[in-house]
Amino acid sequence: xxxxxxxxxxxxxxxxxxxxxxxxxxxxxxxxxxxxxxxxxxxxxxxxxxxxxxxxxxxxxxxxxxxxxxxxxxxxxxxxxxxxxxxxxxxxxxxxxxxxxxxxxxxxxxxxxxxxxxxxxxxxxxxxxxxxxxxxxxxxxxxxxxxxxxxxxxxxxxxxxxxxxxxxxxxxxxxxxxxxxxxxxxxxxxxxxxxxxxxxxxxxxxxxxxxxxxxxxxxxxxxxxxxxxxxxxxxxxxxxxxxxxxxxxxxxxxxxxxxxxxxxxxxxxxxxxxxxxxxxxxxxxxxxxxxxxxxxxxxxxxxxxxxxxxx
Amino acid sequence: xxxxxxxxxxxxxxxxxxxxxxxxxxxxxxxxxxxxxxxxxxxxxxxxxxxxxxxxxxxxxxxxxxxxxxxxxxxxxxxxxxxxxxxxxxxxxxxxxxxxxxxxxxxxxxxxxxxxxxxxxxxxxxxxxxxxxxxxxxxxxxxxxxxxxxxxxxxxxxxxxxxxxxxxxxxxxxxxxxxxxxxxxxxxxxxxxxxxxxxxxxxxxxxxxxxxxxxxxxxxxxxxxxxxxxxxxxxxxxxxxxxxxxxxxxxxxxxxxxxxxxxxxxxxxxxxxxxxxxxxxxxxxxxxxxxxxxxxxxxxxxxxxxxxxxxxxxxxxxxxxxxxxxxxxxxxxxxxxxxxxxxxxxxxxxxxxxxxxxxxxxxxxxxxxxxxxxxxxxxxxxxxxxxxxxxxxxxxxxxxxxxxxxxxxxxxxxxxxxxxxxxxxxxxxxxxxxxxxxxx
Ligand SMILES: Nc1nc2c(ncn2[C@@H]2O[C@H](COP(=O)(O)OP(=O)(O)OP(=O)(O)O)[C@@H](O)[C@H]2O)c(=O)[nH]1
Ligand SMILES: Nc1nc2c(ncn2[C@@H]2O[C@H](COP(=O)(O)OP(=O)(O)O)[C@@H](O)[C@H]2O)c(=O)[nH]1
Ligand SMILES: [Mg+2]
Ligand SMILES: [Mg+2]
Numbered sequence: 001x002x003x004x005x006x007x008x009x010x011x012x013x014x015x016x017x018x019x020x021x022x023x024x025x026x027x028x029x030x031x032x033x034x035x036x037x038x039x040x041x042x043x044x045x046x047x048x049x050x051x052x053x054x055x056x057x058x059x060x061x062x063x064x065x066x067x068x069x070x071x072x073x074x075x076x077x078x079x080x081x082x083x084x085x086x087x088x089x090x091x092x093x094x095x096x097x098x099x100x101x102x103x104x105x106x107x108x109x110x111x112x113x114x115x116x117x118x119x120x121x122x123x124x125x126x127x128x129x130x131x132x133x134x135x136x137x138x139x140x141x142x143x144x145x146x147x148x149x150x151x152x153x154x155x156x157x158x159x160x161x162x163x164x165x166x167x168x169x170x171x172x173x174x175x176x177x178x179x180x181x182x183x184x185x186x187x188x189x190x191x192x193x194x195x196x197x198x199x200x201x202x203x204x205x206x207x208x209x210x211x212x213x214x215x216x217x218x219x220x221x222x223x224x225x226x227x228x229x230x231x232x233x234x235x236x237x238x239x240x241x242x243x244x245x246x247x248x249x250x251x252x253x254x255x256x257x258x259x260x261x262x263x264x265x266x267x268x269x270x271x272x273x274x275x276x277x278x279x280x281x282x283x284x285x286x287x288x289x290x291x292x293x294x295x296x297x298x299x300x301x302x303x304x305x306x307x308x309x310x311x
Numbered sequence: 312x313x314x315x316x317x318x319x320x321x322x323x324x325x326x327x328x329x330x331x332x333x334x335x336x337x338x339x340x341x342x343x344x345x346x347x348x349x350x351x352x353x354x355x356x357x358x359x360x361x362x363x364x365x366x367x368x369x370x371x372x373x374x375x376x377x378x379x380x381x382x383x384x385x386x387x388x389x390x391x392x393x394x395x396x397x398x399x400x401x402x403x404x405x406x407x408x409x410x411x412x413x414x415x416x417x418x419x420x421x422x423x424x425x426x427x428x429x430x431x432x433x434x435x436x437x438x439x440x441x442x443x444x445x446x447x448x449x450x451x452x453x454x455x456x457x458x459x460x461x462x463x464x465x466x467x468x469x470x471x472x473x474x475x476x477x478x479x480x481x482x483x484x485x486x487x488x489x490x491x492x493x494x495x496x497x498x499x500x501x502x503x504x505x506x507x508x509x510x511x512x513x514x515x516x517x518x519x520x521x522x523x524x525x526x527x528x529x530x531x532x533x534x535x536x537x538x539x540x541x542x543x544x545x546x547x548x549x550x551x552x553x554x555x556x557x558x559x560x561x562x563x564x565x566x567x568x569x570x571x572x573x574x575x576x577x578x579x580x581x582x583x584x585x586x587x588x589x590x591x592x593x594x595x596x597x598x599x600x601x602x603x604x605x606x607x608x609x610x611x612x613x614x615x616x617x618x619x620x621x622x623x624x625x626x627x628x629x630x631x632x633x634x635x636x637x638x639x640x641x642x643x644x645x646x647x648x649x650x651x652x653x654x655x656x657x658x659x660x661x662x663x664x665x666x667x668x669x670x671x672x673x674x675x676x677x678x679x680x681x682x683x684x685x686x687x688x689x690x691x692x693x694x695x696x697x698x699x700x701x702x703x704x705x706x707x708x709x710x711x712x713x714x715x716x717x718x719x720x721x722x723x724x725x726x727x728x729x730x731x732x733x734x735x736x737x738x739x740x741x742x743x744x745x746x747x748x749x750x751x
Binding site for chain 1: 347350351352353355356419420421422423450451452453454456457458459460461464504505506531533534535536537538540541558560561562563564566567586
């Protein structure tokens with residue numbers, strides 16, 4: 001299955017109900033008038049976009065409509081507006097240096113968002129590209145977190161470096177880095193304990209992890225992925241802001257889009273922080289990860305059946 | 312955020328000052344700003360709409376109280392309405408007539424079920440029970456190990472079997488609990504999506520085979536608009552009996568609490584406030600309401616409004632007392648105030664000479680309820696003029712309120728004492744009040 005048909009699968013579970021609702025908003029031939037805007041507002045707000053970003057999207061839509069002079073269907077226009085807002089973040093980030101080995105990917109986020117599972121899927125994703133991947137069990141706090149990651153390492157045929165429960169997270173990740181260098185790995189993916197962004201000691205711990213990696217190599221970590229649960233509401237923006245303050249986030253991963261939540265808070269994050277979304281997770285299996293595609297996401301948000309099916 | 316809202320509301324209401332009554336248009340405009348606050352706090356859009364309609368209904372036509380700004384008055388209505396919608400504050404868990412009692416813990420992936428199971432186990436263990444934790448999450452890698460480690464850390468027995476299906480594992484756990492006299496049985500199920508029909512049916516099967524006393528739905532306080540969908544689907548399938556809100560040690564506003572209550576009507580029984588296993592708390596609707604509306608600010612604001620309102624009533628009362636008109640009707644309204652506001656905020660505090668003296672008075676809720684029942688069983692005449700309470704009237708009231716004649720006698724006596732005491736404000740004291748509170 002290709003990437004897009006897989007992400008489509010993720011969205012499709014809830015598509016029916018939603019597109020029924022959206023069908024009314026986007027009947028072909030509808031004009032962008034107050035009524036349509038009100039209905040759209042409802043859809044966006046119900047998807048956790050938040051009212052500030054909703055206001056902004058709708059005003060952008062009005063501007064776009066003025067320029068477009070009715071050539072494009074409102075639905076298509078709305079999708080473009082959403083995708084372009086996401087694209088702005090993409091454009092703002094510089095392409096990272098791809099050649100260095102191993103590339104260190106640090107995976108962070110609040111409790112229970114799907115970090116460890118995403119690491120399993122990512123490992124699988126790179127293994128399928130015949131890359132050598134090593135995992136490092138940087139969550140030394142939660143009960144059985146190491147065992148959990150170990151199972152993913154076995155499933156994906158990756159090596160794993162770990163220490164004991166309660167060990168210093170930065171030290172474990174550092175060990176993992178050395179070992180990945182020595183064994184010529186292409187990727188080192190580090191799990192970290194879930195932490196609320198309000199806990200300053202835990203955020204400091206994260207800074208320390210980044211610091212020890214930097215000590216070894218200035219360029220590491222090459223990627224810091226913030227994992228965000230699609231069910232998250234407005235707190236998602238606060239999370240993204242606070243994690244960014246502790247450690248430079250290079251990308252977002254949106255998980256659990258196989259549920260009914262749309263993950264609209266991504267739009268507020270993109271708008272405020274210029275962090276691109278890199279992957280989406282849509283299940284608990286190895287294959288349930290796809291590279292993020294703004295257009296598909298926008299279509300999912302708007303419950304647009306056709307675009308999802310054709311992508 | 313909240314200061315901002317108050318300012319906005321103040322602006323909306325400025326013109327209203329001195330007009331006497333909260334009008335529909337005024338309130339409608341004000342509530343638009345409130346809607347934004349609710350959305351910002353993740354209250355579901357539709358839930359917010361219904362909620363504000365109720366607020367509007369309650370506010371329209373209300374007399375503007377001279378000493379409070381209309382904005383404050385509306386905010387107080389919003390606050391009260393929200394507290395009411397959030398429900399009571401009972402963390403009591405049902406117990407089955409035939410042990411072992413089963414608590415089944417369900418919810419979406421990563422919401423905090425396993426941690427909560429362990430917390431509940433610890434909570435019940437400290438209450439002298441011998442719980443059994445059942446590792447029925449056969450889905451997530453190392454989920455059973457996680458529960459096992461947590462159980463060990465709190466010295467609670469854990470049941471874990473390499474069964475193929477969770478319902479079978481649960482059934483086996485029940486046998487184990489019976490054989491070892493363990494009670495209650497707490498079942499940690501795998502996280503699942505509410506739209507996953509196969510896995511939802513599996514929960515239903517566990518429910519049918521084990522007849523749990525409670526099914527507890529664990530929800531993440533960071534959940535946004537989708538809370539209504541998951542809560543409703545879980546409720547429709549399982550009729551869960553209570554919800555648990557987790558990760559409240561963070562800074563999410565927790566509007567999901569309101570959404571979940573609104574679509575399921577089930578009480579929120581506990582809140583989880585940390586990863587440590589003793590971080591389990593009783594749910595307080597008023598704390599949650601102030602969190603949803605913007606943390607501390609609103610509490611002080613509401614208190615201020617309350618104080619002003621109380622002051623006005625206190626003045627009315629004072630006048631009544633001066634004229635020796637204080638009757639059981641006033642008594643009842645005082646009791647209700649006490650019940651509503653707790654021991655410290657009672658109206659009596661407002662009476663000169665009484666302030667500060669009530670600090671250590673503990674209100675016995677049960678006694679208050681009995682007193683209330685007694686007064687409610689009186690006729691209007693009896694309330695207004697307690698002198699008419701003869702023997703046969705007292706017997707009738709006792710029957711009507713489910714109390715004994717002695718209780719009526721004591722209450723009448725206390726009423727008379729209180730009247731005497733209040734007549735010259737300085738004559739009474741906390742001791743007096745405490746006696747009153749504890750009786751009958
Ligand atoms: N439906 C669905 N479930 C997911 C997805 N990603 C993760 N999960 C589930 O969500 C739960 C939490 O996932 P974890 O990977 O353990 O999350 P985590 O962020 O590592 O959690 P902590 O380390 O405990 O903070 C598990 O039950 C996963 O199986 C997804 O994309 N869709
Ligand atoms: N900060 C915080 N973390 C919590 C709380 N409850 C659970 N967690 C964490 O959230 C994550 C998921 O919890 P878990 O109990 O495994 O969730 P489950 O997948 O529903 O069983 C873990 O990292 C827990 O340590 C809480 O109240 N506060
Ligand atoms: Mg993890
Ligand atoms: Mg669990």
